Amino acid sequence: MxxxxxxxxxxxxxxxxxxxxxxxxxxxxxxxxxxxxxxxxxxxxxxxxxxxxxGFRPNLLARGLKQRKTNIIGLVADEFGNPHTLRMIQEATRQLNERGYMTLLLNIESHENYQSVLQMAGQMQVDGIIYLATIVSDELLVMANTLHHIKAIHVFRNTDSADVEVVSIDGFRAGFELGNVLVGQNYERFGYMKGPDTSSNHLFRLEGYLSSLDESSNVLNTVLVAGHYDRDRSYQTMTDYLRKTPPDDRIDALFCENDVLAFGAIQAIRDFDAQLNIGVVGFDDVDEAHSSTWNLTTWNQRADLQLAEAINRLIDDTKDENGSWQHGELRLRDSHIRQ
Missing domain, CATH: 1.10.260 (434 Repressor (Amino-terminal Domain))
Structure with missing residues (x-):
């Protein structure tokens, strides 16, 4: 009692x-x-x-709603099977917590539920939104600002709208350098695997890759579309390609749009023919990339630097236009090497 x-x-x-x-x-x-x-x-x-x-605890959310400042930042994300997504969420949460902010994770897996997610963010009166998602359209990004008056920044991908603020690395440069890595191995037939079949200028990796091939008098022979950033889809896409393509016509170098696709492609190549050598590079440098299973040559986006820039813009309204967050770093390992 x-x-x-x-x-x-x-x-x-x-x-x-x-x-x-x-x-x-x-x-x-x-x-x-x-x-x-x-x-x-x-x-x-x-x-x-x-x-x-x-045992008293103040209702900080209620007070924040009254003052129109909640110290909550919404994180909009999808592709939760991608370890890079989990890294981004973890890093964003860590940095925001250090700044005295909480995070509201807004999960979108399709365009259909996007508006309801925005409605929730509006009702919670979040102080800002960081978009980490891959399927968000420019129209919906602008809607967050115009209808709900929420400041929003898209990180890791570019957009086609001048009304959407973006923090993203120089994907063209990254694609160019990874292309040079493959070209340097004297491969003859080059391929590119993408996830969703969306506009390449959201990433600019393909454009940089094409420029590298053009400068070395090579061409892009094949574009493979997995449909999602999914290892199993990549595995099946690569397996189907190898089965349908005569040996003399097959690519011998492959640039994968991210590491998850690269893992699936490499495993498909190994299972199809253990003696088959196709050089593969990825993108993101997730933790698994440096394991002995893959030794994947890839590009580290420096998520910590990009998220720090995005958070500074949201909270402090400051920009570092020429900061190192724009570049990322090449991670040279073994997967690209011609045997």
Whole structure:
């Protein structure tokens, strides 16, 4: 009985109760839980001790809604089977927590539920949105700002709209350098595997790759479309290609749009013919890429730097136009080497 009474008391504790126990005003109690508010260390300590004793916790969300600042940033994501997505979410959450912000994960797996996700973000009055998704259209990105008045930044991909703010590496340069890695091995027939069959200028990796081939008097012989950034889809796409293509016409070098596609393609090549050598490069440098299973040559986007730039723009309204976040880093391993 005593335990139930204690629980009931904790649930009913108010700012007035804390103020009475701490010997301060109600407004001092509210300031104690507000970051940056003017209050002496001694008064804050008395308030915190009284709040702990009573089990009082302020409703920060309700107060934030009233002040139109919630310290919540929405993260819009899809492709949760892609380890790069999980890395982005983890890094964004870590950096936002360090800045005193919480994250609201908004999962979109299709265009159909996108508007309901935006509606939820609007109702929660998030202070901003970071888009990590692969399927978001420019029209819907603009909608977040125009209809819900939420500042939004798209990270890791470009868009076709001047109204959408973007933080993304120089995909053209990355594609060019990875192309040079393959060209340097003296391959003769080159391929490219993409995930969704969307416009390549959202990434610019293909354009850079094509430029590298053109400068070395080579051509892109084959474009394979997996449909999704999915290892099994990549495996099946590569297997179908190898079965249907005569040996003399097959590519001997393949640029995969990301590491997940590269893993599926490499496994398909090995299972089709253990003696078949096709040089493969990927993109993202996920943790699995450096394992002895793959030794994948790839490109690290430096998600930490891009997300730091996006968060600075959302929270501080500052930009580093020429920052190192634009570049990323080549990771040379063994998968591209001609045997």
């Amino acid at each position: 005593k335990k139930n009474e204690s629980a009931k008391k904790a649930q009913q504790a108010t700012a007035d109760d804390v103020a009475a126990l701490a010997g301060v005003s109600k407004w001092t109690v509210l300031r104690a839980f507000k970051s940056g508010a003017s209050i002496s260390p001694a008064a804050r300590e008395r308030v915190i001790n009284a709040a702990d004793k009573l």
